Amino acid sequence: MTTLAAAILAGLASVLLVHELGHVVAALLCGGRVERVQWRGLSARVIAELPDQRAQLLFFLAGALATASCALLLGALAFVVESPTMALVMGLVAGMHLAHAAFALWPSGESDGARLRALLCGEPSSQGER
Numbered sequence: 001m002t003t004l005a006a007a008i009l010a011g012l013a014s015v016l017l018v019h020e021l022g023h024v025v026a027a028l029l030c031g032g033r034v035e036r037v038q039w040r041g042l043s044a045r046v047i048a049e050l051p052d053q054r055a056q057l058l059f060f061l062a063g064a065l066a067t068a069s070c071a072l073l074l075g076a077l078a079f080v081v082e083s084p085t086m087a088l089v090m091g092l093v094a095g096m097h098l099a100h101a102a103f104a105l106w107p108s109g110e111s112d113g114a115r116l117r118a119l120l121c122g123e124p125s126s127q128g129e130r
Contacts, residue, residue: 003085004092011093012042015067015100020044022066023059030055053119060116064101071097 020037027034027048032055035047050056074094078087107113117123 003089007089007092008096011096014070014093015097016042016044018070018097019063019067019100019104020046022062022064023048025066026059026062027055030058032059056119057116060112060119063112064104067097067104068101071095071101 023046024034024037027046027050030050032048032050035049038045038047048059050059071094074090074097078090078094081087081090104111105113105116107117
């Protein structure tokens with residue numbers, strides 16, 4: 001039971017960190033400038049200045065791509081570890097990452113998916129705020 005609780009806490013922390021780090025790295029690689037990362041309990045937002053629409057598109061996709069990549073890596077590693085408990089924990093955390101990536105791209109509220117939809121449909125949105 002303690003292992004499961006630790007896995008859930010580690011999973012939540014790693015999902016949030018990997019997702020936001022994806023946004024930060026994308027902003028920097030696109031020539032943008034990260035102003036700050038706002039942490040709000042179990043959510044966060046990266047505020048960045050981005051040079052153009054292409055950079056915004058990559059910025060909004062980057063969090064989910066980073067999280068999904070981490071899910072794939074953890075899922076693959078779960079098949080090669082020898083400990084069944086560790087494999088279960090890694091599979092659980094991989095599932096959390098994959099679920100978060102899917103929900104992040106769902107176009108509702110202030111999600112990355114909603115911001116992507118606004119960007120692609122030409123609707124006004126706050127540039128570089130995620």
